[in-house]
Amino acid sequence: MTCDSSSTAATDEPRPADSRAEAFQEVRSARRNELAEDYVELIAELIHEHGEARPVAIAARMGVRAPTVTKALDRLAREGLITRERYRSVFLTEKGRALAHECRRRHEIVLRFLIRLGLDAETAERDAEGIEHHVSERTLALFEAYADQV
Amino acid sequence: MTCDSSSTAATDEPRPADSRAEAFQEVRSARRNELAEDYVELIAELIHEHGEARPVAIAARMGVRAPTVTKALDRLAREGLITRERYRSVFLTEKGRALAHECRRRHEIVLRFLIRLGLDAETAERDAEGIEHHVSERTLALFEAYADQV
């Protein structure tokens, strides 16, 4: 049943030009950034609420253990999103603050949209947490339009 | 600075820090299943379109290399979602077929909803791919209602 002759000839391209494949690659790429975004967003919230972001608080809110946080923070620091000193609080860099702001914006739009659609607040919060990393700017604009319009 | 214990930790919690942690844990749990769902959905599609699902076709559509597919299929087999023989096509088990069906359903609902909202087909397809794994049954129902209503 090898009927699809067009798909696999001499593979010159290391990256398949298949639009389906591209979509999956984009999703995977988005998935890679999700955790970093979650952390940065959470750090911004903690700083806003408590004046600082301690690893122990991050761990509690993320629902993970302390060493997991340490590792994640190392990575965020490597990526230039936060600054930190050993055994001390975490601070966002300019870049980190920008990302946090962007995330917050997306989160708010998705959340507001879901609630406008008729979803209960708690489910909306949970769904928004998952969805916010996967909505394009275009979709976001439509979500906003809908929420405003009603 | 260490206002944690006095101000917001023990007493007021309108939303206990726990519920945030739970939300994140749920998202992480969803993320863990995403790839398996993508594979199963794709395998079902390939079988439907071509009568069989070959690893080479899966790799092309997923946008990954062959060994990645082999490993993924090992895992799917371990989880009882597919059956396979070495160097042969892949088949869904009853469980795999059920999951594929469920995924397809979610995908369709999200896609239809986004298009009804006014999104172009291509972006809708891309966003649906990312969103479908993160919508609750409740949200799905609202998406359906909206798409039908308009």
Add this chain to the structure above:
DNA sequence: GTAAATTCTTAGCCAAGACTAACTTTTTTG
């Protein structure tokens, strides 16, 4: 001002998911 408790880090383990290189099996093709 020291001892206890808490917080944070390090070290080491594991599984997933990506890759390349190299090998085996199957299929195609002169």
Add this chain to the structure above:
DNA sequence: CAAAAAAGTTAGTCTTGGCTAAGAATTTAC
């Protein structure tokens, strides 16, 4: 049917993101 091509697997590497156990640093409490 034998050689070449394609498909699939294995082996080995890397990174991420979890975890526990144990040790170091800091903070609290007596």
